[in-house]
Amino acid sequence: MGQDNAADAEKPDPASGGWIEFKDVSLCYPSKPQHPAVKNVSLSIKPGEFVAFVGPSGAGKSTVLTLLQRFYDPTTGSVQLDGQDIREVAVSKHRSRLGLVPQEPDLFPGSISYNIGLGAAPGQEVTQANIEDICAKCGIHEFVMSLPEGYSTECGTNGSKLSGGQKQRVAVARALIRSPEVLLLDEYTSALDAHSEQQIKEAVDGASVGRTTIVVAHRLSTVQNADRIFVFDNGRILEVGSHAELIAQGGLYAGMVKAQTLA
Numbered sequence: 017m018g019q020d021n022a023a024d025a026e027k028p029d030p031a032s033g034g035w036i037e038f039k040d041v042s043l044c045y046p047s048k049p050q051h052p053a054v055k056n057v058s059l060s061i062k063p064g065e066f067v068a069f070v071g072p073s074g075a076g077k078s079t080v081l082t083l084l085q086r087f088y089d090p091t092t093g094s095v096q097l098d099g100q101d102i103r104e105v106a107v108s109k110h111r112s113r114l115g116l117v118p119q120e121p122d123l124f125p126g127s128i129s130y131n132i133g134l135g136a137a138p139g140q141e142v143t144q145a146n147i148e149d150i151c152a153k154c155g156i157h158e159f160v161m162s163l164p165e166g167y168s169t170e171c172g173t174n175g176s177k178l179s180g181g182q183k184q185r186v187a188v189a190r191a192l193i194r195s196p197e198v199l200l201l202d203e204y205t206s207a208l209d210a211h212s213e214q215q216i217k218e219a220v221d222g223a224s225v226g227r228t229t230i231v232v233a234h235r236l237s238t239v240q241n242a243d244r245i246f247v248f249d250n251g252r253i254l255e256v257g258s259h260a261e262l263i264a265q266g267g268l269y270a271g272m273v274k275a276q277t278l279a
Contacts, residue, residue, distance in 0.1 A: 115191030
């Protein structure tokens with residue numbers, strides 16, 4: 017009885033929002049039924065926690081994000097958000113609780129305000145004041161106002177009139193306009209130079225306050241301050257810990273950091 021109470025005490029309150037659990041999750045794509053993309057993955061991410069998924073290409077880290085977004089359902093096991101299996105919730109309602117910043121964000125012809133507003137949840141009314149408030153919270157309001165036409169600046173086809181770093185900052189604001197409980201960042205700095213990466217990192221630091229944030233990263237410099245880092249390889253979680261803890265272990269993560277430092 018005492019052990020049960022102790023276990024319950026460690027569980028977050030689902031009412032706080034953004035508590036993610038993977039329970040013994042495996043996924044086999046229909047085209048490769050004998051080769052699971054993820055194998056028996058179990059993890060728990062507390063509300064408000066900032067975590068990173070890292071590992072070699074094809075390790076399964078981005079697949080975990082696709083499962084969380086319900087682009088696929090697990091072959092075995094369950095994915096839960098705030099104590100409920102996400103398969104029990106309408107897909108549109110589930111995704112309205114998530115915000116995504118991809119590696120290559122799709123922007124559309126129209127203004128910066130228009131593109132940020134596209135991130136609204138179904139039925140959500142977005143005002144210009146809402147857009148500017150979100151931009152201020154993630155530290156990009158001054159950047160937008162520095163542009164010749166401010167929030168009316170045209171993005172162009174697929175953001176052709178903006179730099180890579182500018183596009184990503186607009187994508188961060190677009191992901192936040194729905195006030196998501198969970199923010200997903202998938203290789204969001206991999207196509208940027210060091211200066212743009214730092215600007216985006218600052219925007220994400222502001223964006224992640226008060227919400228569960230998961231970063232899938234190849235550049236390990238962007239995740240060193242994460243609360244916890246999950247190291248994937250061959251579809252499994254091999255190591256979990258802070259940057260300092262994983263360096264001290266001298267395992268796969270430490271080797272990856274060393275390799276990038278020498279590169």
